Amino acid sequence: MCGIAGLWKPAGLDETASIQLRAMTDAITRRGPDSEGQWLDHARGIALGHRRLAIIDLSPAGHQPMESADGRYMIAYNGEIYNFEDLRQGLEAEGYSGNWRGHSDTEVFLAAVSSWGMDRALAAVNGMFALALWDRQEGTLTLARDRMGEKPLYYGWVGNGAERSLLFASDLACFKAHSQFSPVIDSEAVALLSRYLHIPEPRSIYANVAKLMPGTAQVYSADGTYRTIQFWDALAEYAKARGPGRFGGTAEEAVDALEQVLGAAVARQSVADVPLGTFLSGGVDSSAVTALLQARASQPVRSFSIGFDDPAYDESIHAQAVARHLGTDHHELIVSPQDAMAVIPQLPSIYSEPFADSSQIPTFLVARMARAHVTVSLSGDAGDELFAGYNRHVHGHSSWPRLARIPAIFRQALGKAITAVSPATLDATLGRLLAGRMVTVGDKLHKSAGALSARDGDALYAALISINQNPDRFLRQPGTSDGFEGRNLAAIAGLPLVDRMMAKDAVHYLPGDILTKVDRAAMAVSLETRVPMLDVDVMRFAWSLPAEIKLREGISKWPLRQLLYRHVPKALIERPKQGFGVPIDHWLRGPLRDWAETLLFDTAHPLEDYFDRKAVTTLWQRHLSGAGNMQHQLWPILMFQGWRAHNG
Numbered sequence: 001m002c003g004i005a006g007l008w009k010p011a012g013l014d015e016t017a018s019i020q021l022r023a024m025t026d027a028i029t030r031r032g033p034d035s036e037g038q039w040l041d042h043a044r045g046i047a048l049g050h051r052r053l054a055i056i057d058l059s060p061a062g063h064q065p066m067e068s069a070d071g072r073y074m075i076a077y078n079g080e081i082y083n084f085e086d087l088r089q090g091l092e093a094e095g096y097s098g099n100w101r102g103h104s105d106t107e108v109f110l111a112a113v114s115s116w117g118m119d120r121a122l123a124a125v126n127g128m129f130a131l132a133l134w135d136r137q138e139g140t141l142t143l144a145r146d147r148m149g150e151k152p153l154y155y156g157w158v159g160n161g162a163e164r165s166l167l168f169a170s171d172l173a174c175f176k177a178h179s180q181f182s183p184v185i186d187s188e189a190v191a192l193l194s195r196y197l198h199i200p201e202p203r204s205i206y207a208n209v210a211k212l213m214p215g216t217a218q219v220y221s222a223d224g225t226y227r228t229i230q231f232w233d234a235l236a237e238y239a240k241a242r243g244p245g246r247f248g249g250t251a252e253e254a255v256d257a258l259e260q261v262l263g264a265a266v267a268r269q270s271v272a273d274v275p276l277g278t279f280l281s282g283g284v285d286s287s288a289v290t291a292l293l294q295a296r297a298s299q300p301v302r303s304f305s306i307g308f309d310d311p312a313y314d315e316s317i318h319a320q321a322v323a324r325h326l327g328t329d330h331h332e333l334i335v336s337p338q339d340a341m342a343v344i345p346q347l348p349s350i351y352s353e354p355f356a357d358s359s360q361i362p363t364f365l366v367a368r369m370a371r372a373h374v375t376v377s378l379s380g381d382a383g384d385e386l387f388a389g390y391n392r393h394v395h396g397h398s399s400w401p402r403l404a405r406i407p408a409i410f411r412q413a414l415g416k417a418i419t420a421v422s423p424a425t426l427d428a429t430l431g432r433l434l435a436g437r438m439v440t441v442g443d444k445l446h447k448s449a450g451a452l453s454a455r456d457g458d459a460l461y462a463a464l465i466s467i468n469q470n471p472d473r474f475l476r477q478p479g480t481s482d483g484f485e486g487r488n489l490a491a492i493a494g495l496p497l498v499d500r501m502m503a504k505d506a507v508h509y510l511p512g513d514i515l516t517k518v519d520r521a522a523m524a525v526s527l528e529t530r531v532p533m534l535d536v537d538v539m540r541f542a543w544s545l546p547a548e549i550k551l552r553e554g555i556s557k558w559p560l561r562q563l564l565y566r567h568v569p570k571a572l573i574e575r576p577k578q579g580f581g582v583p584i585d586h587w588l589r590g591p592l593r594d595w596a597e598t599l600l601f602d603t604a605h606p607l608e609d610y611f612d613r614k615a616v617t618t619l620w621q622r623h624l625s626g627a628g629n630m631q632h633q634l635w636p637i638l639m640f641q642g643w644r645a646h647n648g
Contacts, residue, residue: 002052002064003031003523004076004153005169006132007178008141009045010222011162017047020178025049027173031078031523039065039074045165046134046141048076053526055080055376058273061102068110069098072137078170079129079151080530081105082268087112087124118142122217122231126268126536130212132168141220143168147232148382148534149201149214149511152519156209157224158182166220167209172352175209176647183647184208189353190610191479193636194471197356200483200512205353205643213486214511234539235491238503241543242495251549255562257541259292262563265535266292266378274375277302279366279529280328282318284389284561284573285380289532291326291567293378300329304370304377306362307334313582321572333369340365340582341591347639348646350524356636357513358584364521371525381514382533385505386542387557388498388550392464397498397551400457408455415453457497465509467632474615474633476608484508498547585631589624596620596634599641611637 005024007017021038029036032051040047050064065076081087084105091111098111105127112121113133128150133142145153155168158180167175175181186207189199201211212218215232247254270276270293278290280303294301303323307316316332323330343361348354350364370377384390388397403411454460462482463469472478484504492503515531522529532538545559552558564573588596600607600620607613616637623630 002050002078003028003170004051004078004130004132005049005167005171005174006076007047007165007167008220009159009163009165010224011164012045013040013042013047016179017042021047021049023177024167024169024174025051027177028169028171030526031170033526035063037064039076041134041136044134044136044139046074048074048132048134050076053375053528055272055274055528056084057102057104057107059102062104062106064106066104066106066110068114069101070114072135073110073113074134074136075106075110075131077106077109077129077131079127079131079146080269080528081109081125081127081129082265082271082535083124083126084108091115118144118217118219119229119231122229128531128534130170139222141166142217143212143220144217144229144231145212145214147215147536148234148506148515148539150515150519150531150534152516153212154204154209155212155218156206158208164224166224172204172206172209175206182208185610187475187477187610188479188481190640191471191475191477192481192483193354193356193640194474194633195466195468195479196483196509196512197467197632197636198512198516199353199355200485200508202486203481214507233488233491234507235488235503237540238499238506238543239491239495241540242499242546245544246546247541247544247549251552251559252562254545254549254559258559259563259566261537261541262288262532262535263292263296265532265538267296268535269378269530269532270296272376275302275373276376276378277304277370277374278328278378279303279370279380280305280319280323280330281380282315282320282322282572283380284557284564285383285533287322287380287568287573288383288560288564289378289380290322290328291564292532294326294328295567300327302373303328303330304366304373305330305332306366306369307332308340308362308582309334309336310583318572322568325568325572331369331373333365335362335365337583337587337591341587344592344595344642346524348643351516351520351639351643354636354640354643355516355520356639357517358582358631358635360517360521361582363517364524367518367522367527367529368525371527374527376528376530377522378530378532379518380533381518381531382506382510383557383560385502385510385514386533386539387545387560388502388547389557390505392461393498393501394551394554394556395451395464396457396461396501397496397547398554400460400497403452404457412453418452458500461497461501461504465505468636471633474611474619474637476610476612483512496547498551503543584635585623585629588631588634589626593624596638599638599645603641603645605641605644607637607641610640 028051032053034054035052038049048065065074088108128146130145130151130153159165184207189203189205192199217229218226220226280286280290305319308314340361451463487507492500518529619630
């Protein structure tokens with residue numbers, strides 16, 4: 001696990017190149033505190049930089065940038081290839097004659113590229129990675145990113161003419177460290193942030209920098225042209241898995257198969273030359289991963305959870321119960337509002353582009369606690385996306401087919417009738433009827449009205465995943481993108497709605513929000529995180545299961561739950577899904593009020609550069625008055641303004 005940075009200036013490097021490269025890698029020291037390295041070819045114009053967090057092969061044999069045994073390739077690599085031992089054995093069986101210098105997965109990957117070519121090597125690996133590989137023979141640069149986007153990779157051109165250079169890195173901070181980089185904020189990215197709380201690939205916050213799409217490699221030639229290798233198309237793979245080869249066994253047989261395939265993935269991802277543990281929230285996904293790891297361990301697994309002294313947000317008691325039953329070496333941290341709020345000023349440096357999922361705060365806190373004990377932590381992420389764990393999946397499977405029978409004209413008329421009444425009026429009217437139990441009933445009804453008015457299932461999905469369904473009312477420049485650029489949506493057009501929902505989540509919400517949140521929070525404290533659910537075999541199996549098994553008897557994630565109940569009593573798990581949040585809404589009315597008002601109305605970076613000041617002022621006043629919880633509308637604005645203040 002590491003960070004990479006580099007540049008390619010086809011006209012050739014000057015004497016400042018090493019200094020520029022060092023500045024770029026220094027910006028990501030947290031991603032790789034154990035060592036740093038650089039390799040430059042001034043004549044060919046290529047410079048590769050690396051920061052190392054040593055996980056596999058702690059010796060100098062794992063140092064990067066690394067040269068292939070045949071001398072043809074140089075690589076800067078970030079990630080873990082979990083099947084590298086199998087690949088090594090396969091290479092040896094085919095007669096690979098290179099002399100192994102160590103036992104790192106990086107060396108094995110280089111050998112695979114030398115023996116098989118880039119296309120076959122990428123298709124063969126099972127892991128997470130972002131890499132830059134220079135081919136001395138062909139004079140080409142390859143940038144590649146793992147199947148699902150676990151590891152980040154940004155790229156963009158700077159300069160003109162002979163000074164034109166391609167920059168690439170694990171983090172946007174590297175770009176800012178380069179003297180030729182001139183940041184240009186992308187207003188479309190601001191609109192997407194306001195809608196989804198994150199900026200989906202391929203966009204970044206900067207118009208002149210892109211994120212490499214997951215499952216993709218780009219091979220650059222000296223003239224600046226490139227060809228794309230798409231070695232994995234998640235949507236096509238999803239459709240293929242739901243084809244003739246889909247799972248045809250019973251629900252009980254599906255549980256047996258899931259335990260086998262997920263258990264094997266956990267075993268592969270538990271290989272490390274440093275201490276390893278798990279995040280354990282006490283929910284289904286993290287508990288399943290922890291249980292399978294503990295079942296294969298010879299000693300107690302180190303597990304980590306945090307709790308809050310606010311009972312409404314505290315799930316630590318559930319994590320404790322699961323840990324006691326499994327016999328893990330459990331570590332828990334109870335944090336106060338002051339502890340959590342102290343993280344907020346750090347967020348612009350942790351997330352090098354604006355990111356507004358407020359669960360970023362507890363994610364950072366649990367990562368920081370875990371890092372005091374381990375260097376690697378397994379997580380239960382992606383369980384919801386693979387096994388239909390979100391409410392929208394339940395609605396898409398059961399509610400929408402019934403709702404769709406009502407003529408659209410009547411549904412849209414009802415939706416318009418609801419939205420014709422302001423959320424504040426609905427709160428005042430219905431709130432009394434509900435005895436004050438739902439202060440924000442108006443906002444919830446307005447979102448429901450958007451779903452009710454949907455013309456079809458895909459429009460329903462768009463409404464449900466939009467945290468702010470109409471962010472344009474707050475923006476100076478309305479957005480035009482739906483955030484699904486570059487995704488092969490045609491591949492899943494024929495699938496049932498719930499499958500389309502899960503497939504879209506896997507290529508949008510999962511990489512843009514969940515994986516980004518965890519990677520940046522963990523790397524801020526030099527902790528490697530691994531996601532067994534995103535093992536290739538697990539994904540293919542999960543996608544092969546019909547929705548009737550995933551949502552059996554109206555229960556979400558049914559096969560994953562049944563697997564878990566073989567290890568943990570059902571009574572310890574069954575409870576309403578709570579999420580991983582913090583009371584931002586209350587803090588904005590209290591201890592964070594001055595901070596928020598400074599960012600919104602008293603800053604060197606005027607709000608009105610990107611937002612409608614009057615609309616935001618109205619939004620803020622409504623939140624302060626308690627007329628509604630406008631946290632989700634305000635937080636992306638505040639994160640953007642905080643990011644601007646940090647980045648100058």
